[in-house]
Amino acid sequence: xxxxxxxxxxxxxxxxxxxxxxxxxxxxxxxxxxxxxxxxxxxxxxxxxxxxxxxxxxxxxxxxxxxxxxxxxxxxxxxxxxxxxxxxxxxxxxxxxxxxxxxxxxxxxxxxxxxxxxxxxxxxxxxxxxxxxxxxxxxxxxxxxxxxxxxxxxxxxxxxxxxxxxxxxxxxxxxxxxxxxxxxxxxxxxxxxxxxxxxxxxxxxxxxxxxxxxxxxxxxxxxxxxxxxxxxxxxxxxxxxxxxxxxxxxxxxxxxxxxxxxxxxxxxxxxxxxxxxxxxxxxxxxxxxxxxxxxxxxxxxxxxxxxxxxxxxxxxxxxxxxxxxxxxxxxxxxxxxxxxxxxxxxxxxxxxxxxxxxxxxxxxxxxxxxxxxxxxxxxxxxxxxxxxxxxxxxxxxxxxxxxxxxxxxxxxxxxxxxxxxxxxxxxxxxxxxxxxxxxxxxxxxxxxxxxxxxxxxxxxxxxxxxxxxxxxxxxxxxxx
Amino acid sequence: xxxxxxxxxxxxxxxxxxxxxxxxxxxxxxxxxxxxxxxxxxxxxxxxxxxxxxxxxxxxxxxxxxxxxxxxxxxxxxxxxxxxxxxxxxxxxxxxxxxxxxxxxxxxxxxxxxxxxxxxxxxxxxxxxxxxxxxxxxxxxxxxxxxxxxxxxxxxxxxxxxxxxxxxxxxxxxxxxxxxxxxxxxxxxxxxxxxxxxxxxxxxxxxxxxxxxxxxxxxxxxxxxxxxxxxxxxxxxxxxxxxxxxxxxxxxxxxxxxxxxxxxxxxxxxxxxxxxxxxxxxxxxxxxxxxxxxxxxxxxxxxxxxxxxxxxxxxxxxxxxxxxxxxxxxxxxxxxxxxxxxxxxxxxxxxxxxxxxxxxxxxxxxxxxxxxxxxxxxxxxxxxxxxxxxxxxxxxxxxxxxxxxxxxxxxxxxxxxxxxxxxxxxxxxxxxxxxxxxxxxxxxxxxxxxxxxxxxxxxxxxxxxxxxxxxxxxxxxxxx
Numbered sequence: 001x002x003x004x005x006x007x008x009x010x011x012x013x014x015x016x017x018x019x020x021x022x023x024x025x026x027x028x029x030x031x032x033x034x035x036x037x038x039x040x041x042x043x044x045x046x047x048x049x050x051x052x053x054x055x056x057x058x059x060x061x062x063x064x065x066x067x068x069x070x071x072x073x074x075x076x077x078x079x080x081x082x083x084x085x086x087x088x089x090x091x092x093x094x095x096x097x098x099x100x101x102x103x104x105x106x107x108x109x110x111x112x113x114x115x116x117x118x119x120x121x122x123x124x125x126x127x128x129x130x131x132x133x134x135x136x137x138x139x140x141x142x143x144x145x146x147x148x149x150x151x152x153x154x155x156x157x158x159x160x161x162x163x164x165x166x167x168x169x170x171x172x173x174x175x176x177x178x179x180x181x182x183x184x185x186x187x188x189x190x191x192x193x194x195x196x197x198x199x200x201x202x203x204x205x206x207x208x209x210x211x212x213x214x215x216x217x218x219x220x221x222x223x224x225x226x227x228x229x230x231x232x233x234x235x236x237x238x239x240x241x242x243x244x245x246x247x248x249x250x251x252x253x254x255x256x257x258x259x260x261x262x263x264x265x266x267x268x269x270x271x272x273x274x275x276x277x278x279x280x281x282x283x284x285x286x287x288x289x290x291x292x293x294x295x296x297x298x299x300x301x302x303x304x305x306x307x308x309x310x311x312x313x314x315x316x317x318x319x320x321x322x323x324x325x326x327x328x329x330x331x332x333x334x335x336x337x338x339x340x341x342x343x344x345x346x347x348x349x350x351x352x353x354x355x356x357x358x359x360x361x362x363x364x365x366x367x368x369x370x371x372x373x374x375x376x377x378x379x380x381x382x383x384x385x386x387x388x389x390x391x392x393x394x395x396x397x398x399x400x401x402x403x404x405x406x407x408x409x410x411x412x413x414x415x416x417x418x419x420x421x422x423x424x425x426x427x428x429x430x431x432x433x434x435x436x437x438x439x440x441x442x443x444x445x446x447x448x449x450x451x452x453x454x455x456x457x458x459x460x461x462x463x464x465x466x467x468x469x470x471x472x473x474x475x476x477x478x479x480x
Numbered sequence: 481x482x483x484x485x486x487x488x489x490x491x492x493x494x495x496x497x498x499x500x501x502x503x504x505x506x507x508x509x510x511x512x513x514x515x516x517x518x519x520x521x522x523x524x525x526x527x528x529x530x531x532x533x534x535x536x537x538x539x540x541x542x543x544x545x546x547x548x549x550x551x552x553x554x555x556x557x558x559x560x561x562x563x564x565x566x567x568x569x570x571x572x573x574x575x576x577x578x579x580x581x582x583x584x585x586x587x588x589x590x591x592x593x594x595x596x597x598x599x600x601x602x603x604x605x606x607x608x609x610x611x612x613x614x615x616x617x618x619x620x621x622x623x624x625x626x627x628x629x630x631x632x633x634x635x636x637x638x639x640x641x642x643x644x645x646x647x648x649x650x651x652x653x654x655x656x657x658x659x660x661x662x663x664x665x666x667x668x669x670x671x672x673x674x675x676x677x678x679x680x681x682x683x684x685x686x687x688x689x690x691x692x693x694x695x696x697x698x699x700x701x702x703x704x705x706x707x708x709x710x711x712x713x714x715x716x717x718x719x720x721x722x723x724x725x726x727x728x729x730x731x732x733x734x735x736x737x738x739x740x741x742x743x744x745x746x747x748x749x750x751x752x753x754x755x756x757x758x759x760x761x762x763x764x765x766x767x768x769x770x771x772x773x774x775x776x777x778x779x780x781x782x783x784x785x786x787x788x789x790x791x792x793x794x795x796x797x798x799x800x801x802x803x804x805x806x807x808x809x810x811x812x813x814x815x816x817x818x819x820x821x822x823x824x825x826x827x828x829x830x831x832x833x834x835x836x837x838x839x840x841x842x843x844x845x846x847x848x849x850x851x852x853x854x855x856x857x858x859x860x861x862x863x864x865x866x867x868x869x870x871x872x873x874x875x876x877x878x879x880x881x882x883x884x885x886x887x888x889x890x891x892x893x894x895x896x897x898x899x900x901x902x903x904x905x906x907x908x909x910x911x912x913x914x915x916x917x918x919x920x921x922x923x924x925x926x927x928x929x930x931x932x933x934x935x936x937x938x939x940x941x942x943x944x945x946x947x948x949x950x951x952x953x954x955x956x957x958x959x960x
């Protein structure tokens with residue numbers, strides 16, 4: 001007897017052999033039609049029960065959420081919406097689901113808000129929406145690994161616990177094995193981290209970039225794909241305290257090559273999703289249409305989900321310097337009419353989400369790569385241009401989502417980097433190893449960071465970042 | 481002009497077109513032969529300089545470790561050991577490497593101990609040994625993702641920061657955003673974690689298994705591949721405080737299916753390494769032979785590295801119950817002659833590495849899967865057998881390395897699980913969500929954990945686990 005998953009069966013030909021399937025009951029209509037799902041696909045297999053030949057005791061246990069094993073013959077479907085169905089000869093209830101208990105959970109067959117689903121994150125993945133999101137998330141992750149491996153990159157695991165807090169990319173979580181109530185103290189009354197596990201103060205990483213650079217300068221092309229952390233109290237639909245980031249880093253790439261890589265990479269993974277998640281994306285597209293019905297017309301998406309993904313594939317990302325962008329924004333209607341919350345007054349201003357979205361959605365109407373930002377608003381490791389005031393930074397901006405990628409060409413000149421670190425109060429002593437890369441065979445190199453959850457949001461159309469990661473970590477929230 | 485990586489060129493045909501390559505100088509002999517490496521392969525490209533036509537100034541800068549861009553024509557090689565070489569027309573030194581400074585680092589061309597290399601972990605990946613290890617590590621990681629995706633698994637990111645410390649799998653690191661010096665206190669003088677970022681005490685995960693189970697019971701087949709942490713003060717060559725773990729979890733799989741999966745999976749990734757890392761494994765095999773020359777004959781490996789990998793592919797893993805294994809051990813020579821450090825006296829004893837290695841290396845002479853362990857020495861979530869004293873646990877034991885996989889069929893019966901949690905003092909309140917899986921459509925399911933670094937050690941022959949991860953975290957060590 002074969003055990004097959006539904007994804008293997010649903011698009012197959014009727015076999016007329018006896019097969020056994022296992023999964024969970026999604027519905028049971030008229031004591032006759034079981035809609036079975038096993039998580040391998042969003043689709044259900046219709047299993048047709050000849051109820052007169054089944055014991056009442058068993059039929060009563062076939063309830064929503066129950067785990068069952070069903071044996072039968074795969075035949076042409078009589079109903080609509082499926083090509084095959086299972087003519088059931090035997091049902092074994094593996095695990096019941098008491099309807100009275102189910103009623104108290106999100107498994108009950110009625111509309112639940114996304115907030116409510118979040119509270120039962122251990123069960124929400126059994127819903128169509130979250131099944132579709134998490135399958136798509138998985139496929140996107142694989143597409144990322146596949147892209148890089150096909151293109152000669154090496155996957156590098158950057159450390160999660162770091163003794164370095166020199167980057168200044170954000171607030172960090174402390175990691176310690178000390179007894180918080182009675183930490184050992186030094187003579188002058190400070191916490192004695194020499195007594196801690198790592199014999200120094202340690203934090204959770206905010207980025208694997210600096211370590212990835214050390215590997216790029218040896219293996220040529222590398223990428224990280226791992227969790228990163230921010231201890232910022234941002235209780236928004238765009239921020240997580242724990243999120244996954246992809247950071248490619250390439251020796252000998254300048255900023256133009258870096259832009260080429262970002263565009264090619266994003267297009268590859270989006271194409272992969274369109275090709276490999278068709279059923280899930282169709283469902284998510286309809287879900288989004290439904291959700292947006294309650295919004296005023298002008299807040300609805302201009303394009304359907306898959307149209308938007310296709311649009312990204314088919315258009316070149318428009319490359320625009322920061323200086324050009326500031327000119328466009330200064331002369332824009334929302335700026336002149338003071339519709340922006342932050343009015344753009346002069347060169348040097350940091351761009352807010354509203355400005356980025358204006359550029360992408362209203363002005364250029366396509367993904368945009370901004371580059372050559374003012375040095376003052378960017379990190380210490382970005383390469384200084386000859387003008388002495390801009391750096392070789394780039395941000396990729398996407399419709400609906402704003403910044404999806406941030407990257408730069410790195411400062412490869414020892415003296416320039418050291419001077420900048422001093423000016424920005426970053427310890428050269430602590431980052432001696434980072435400076436070493438500029439001492440021994442330095443070369444032009446570039447990379448970028450892509451927030452994985454932002455990508456999943458874009459691909460699935462989910463509005464809240466908490467709904468695209470299994471167990472979101474946000475202020476006040478570390479359940480499960 | 482094309483920019484190609486060495487891996488694309490070295491096995492290609494002579495092109496007789498002008499090409500440009502970039503990389504780092506490994507050696508420069510007789511002012512004529514540059515051995516160039518760019519990290520894409522362990523091999524170097526021989527670049528032949530007609531020194532009479534080059535400026536002395538440039539030639540002087542072509543030193544070990546320097547980054548260079550070389551233009552020339554790819555021709556049949558005159559020398560041995562390569563099919564093509566580059567007839568150089570132009571050399572551009574991108575980044576120098578001062579020989580006096582190089583001399584002070586592990587980049588200097590002499591033998592350095594692995595300990596010494598570890599201290600300069602940001603540079604060690606530029607050596608042949610670590611380049612080979614890290615490229616192999618990357619390929620193994622990809623093979624893992626590929627295997628699961630080909631087989632219908634979904635990749636699931638388990639949370640890193642967890643509010644649950646219920647598993648008891650090991651000592652945990654605390655994660656906090658509180659000021660360690662002046663933490664807020666409750667009225668009765670305890671740390672007030674309500675004031676912390678997550679409003680509760682949080683730790684770094686020791687395993688994603690429990691969360692993976694929640695996803696398996698919805699999506700069917702899932703796996704995690706992420707970092708896990710142990711705050712145990714184990715300063716050995718087998719332990720890391722931060723390591724990467726792979727944890728597949730499959731609904732409807734019993735322990736036999738779990739064993740099949742583990743064996744099939746391990747064979748797939750090892751075959752992938754043999755097929756895709758030939759040059760690196762050849763180098764590592766020779767390195768190991770060299771290293772073992774200093775060992776007494778009887779401590780040397782019985783097989784060469786690739787023979788050992790091939791051996792795992794070609795042999796069925798021997799499946800042996802714990803009870804059988806105890807009988808074998810009790811009657812073994814080292815037990816009778818008291819050569820074991822821990823003498824096996826009776827059923828119920830926990831097996832030590834020496835016992836595992838005896839079974840694998842001396843008795844069965846092949847990989848072994850032990851199963852049905854005493855309940856008392858295993859975790860609360862493993863399924864109790866009808867004998868009431870053993871559980872459906874399994875460990876896969878490998879030659880030279882001992883346990884590489886630990887897994888089990890999970891206890892799917894609500895009452896049995898609850899009773900066991902109570903007996904083992906595990907909070908049912910805190911793990912309500914884990915119990916919920918047994919309340920709503922429970923079913924047989926199984927999974928296992930594979931320590932990624934152990935696998936990389938096995939595949940590369942590296943004796944110390946600190947040498948198979950870019951930046952090892954161990955007691956007293958969180959550099960870089």
